[in-house]
Amino acid sequence: MLRRCTICGERAVARAAPGRRYLCAKHYAEHFERRVARTVEKYKLLRGVERLLVAVSGGKDSVALLHALHRLYGDRVELVGLTIDLGIEGYSSPQVEAAKQNFEALGVEYRVVRLSKEYGFTIDEASRRRKLVRRPTCSVCGIVKRYIMNSVALEVSADAVATGHNLDDLSLFTLMSIAQGRVDDLVKLAPRTERAGRLVSRIRPLALVSGKETLTYVVVLGAPFHHENCPHAPSDGLRPKLSAMLEALEDSVPEFRRMMYTNIVSNLLPRITRPAEVETQTCMVCGMPASGKTCSFCRIRLRLVESGKNRVATSSLRG
Amino acid sequence: MTGSVKVRVRVLPGGRVEELELARGSRVADIVARLGLAVSGVVVLREGSPVPEDEVVEEGEYTVLLAASGG
Numbered sequence A: 001m002l003r004r005c006t007i008c009g010e011r012a013v014a015r016a017a018p019g020r021r022y023l024c025a026k027h028y029a030e031h032f033e034r035r036v037a038r039t040v041e042k043y044k045l046l047r048g049v050e051r052l053l054v055a056v057s058g059g060k061d062s063v064a065l066l067h068a069l070h071r072l073y074g075d076r077v078e079l080v081g082l083t084i085d086l087g088i089e090g091y092s093s094p095q096v097e098a099a100k101q102n103f104e105a106l107g108v109e110y111r112v113v114r115l116s117k118e119y120g121f122t123i124d125e126a127s128r129r130r131k132l133v134r135r136p137t138c139s140v141c142g143i144v145k146r147y148i149m150n151s152v153a154l155e156v157s158a159d160a161v162a163t164g165h166n167l168d169d170l171s172l173f174t175l176m177s178i179a180q181g182r183v184d185d186l187v188k189l190a191p192r193t194e195r196a197g198r199l200v201s202r203i204r205p206l207a208l209v210s211g212k213e214t215l216t217y218v219v220v221l222g223a224p225f226h227h228e229n230c231p232h233a234p235s236d237g238l239r240p241k242l243s244a245m246l247e248a249l250e251d252s253v254p255e256f257r258r259m260m261y262t263n264i265v266s267n268l269l270p271r272i273t274r275p276a277e278v279e280t281q282t283c284m285v286c287g288m289p290a291s292g293k294t295c296s297f298c299r300i301r302l303r304l305v306e307s308g309k310n311r312v313a314t315s316s317l318r319g
Numbered sequence B: 001m002t003g004s005v006k007v008r009v010r011v012l013p014g015g016r017v018e019e020l021e022l023a024r025g026s027r028v029a030d031i032v033a034r035l036g037l038a039v040s041g042v043v044v045l046r047e048g049s050p051v052p053e054d055e056v057v058e059e060g061e062y063t064v065l066l067a068a069s070g071g
């Protein structure tokens, strides 16, 4: 016995929420887009945004983000796509390929930034040489992505950058920030962060949809996406454990994550006085905002690239 | 309603394959539980299309996509 769409009687693909109506592929897509639209309205994500940089990795969330934004706002907001080739062997190429296929299918103008070509290093190198870099690989990757997104946003004069962070990500980061006492970090998890000097505004239109929902959406759209784990992502530790616990909790307390996140955003974030902007200085290397003389991106790049030059010099001396 | 249904389940990413035998009349959610996963963390596909978890299991192949992957 198959389940049928409560609206039209076609074969159902999912329920709108546990205990709610059944939806077919077409009506599921519309339901998902309505949820994104409600998030955009609730948090005024597109206020003052005429040109929007959409960061697409090629994974399910950012592919869902691109399609939903294109369908909902493609006629009002100029979308510019960005995909970053991080140089992770066996992982980055199919991701970038999936991102490009989506940009091209939708006719969205886009840029591909290759970390190795533009900046002279890769995430694989940062991982191999993490003692030299002095940061965990996932932290390097986060800094690299944020830096490139912001630089490209400035370059193409985008009013904001949209990322595919979903409710799973944001509720997980929320709990981790609280558990680890990084309460000030919570403001970074808001659905929208405003422009501050050369730091372009960031928006997270998928803040109230879960990973299960973005995954269902891209599957029913038939959009190409790359569904793999990053080889550098830790398979053990607090993060994956907490993530599994949140999923189990969601099964027994439906809507728990949405409740926690929206309550924190509306009741707790306004009480956190943003600490006097940490990044008040200007990087002497690249001119971007920095917390010291050099920004964290340039510190990483210089460690990897400069030491690379030394190695070449030494080996040519020996040769 | 006696007997059982046999299903072959592939979990992605990772590609783990499980052959399961469930009581006739079991739901898709029972497959997910047998894998030790949460329904909130997966999308179950039958012939490439998602299925609601309270649908009755039929003999054959299912694919379980993990939502916590490939962001």
Ligand SMILES: [Zn+2]
Binding pocket: A005, A006, A007, A008, A009, A010, A023, A024, A025, A026, A027
């Ligand atoms: Zn329908």
Ligand SMILES: [Zn+2]
Binding pocket: A283, A284, A285, A286, A287, A288, A294, A295, A296, A297, A298, A299
């Ligand atoms: Zn810099």
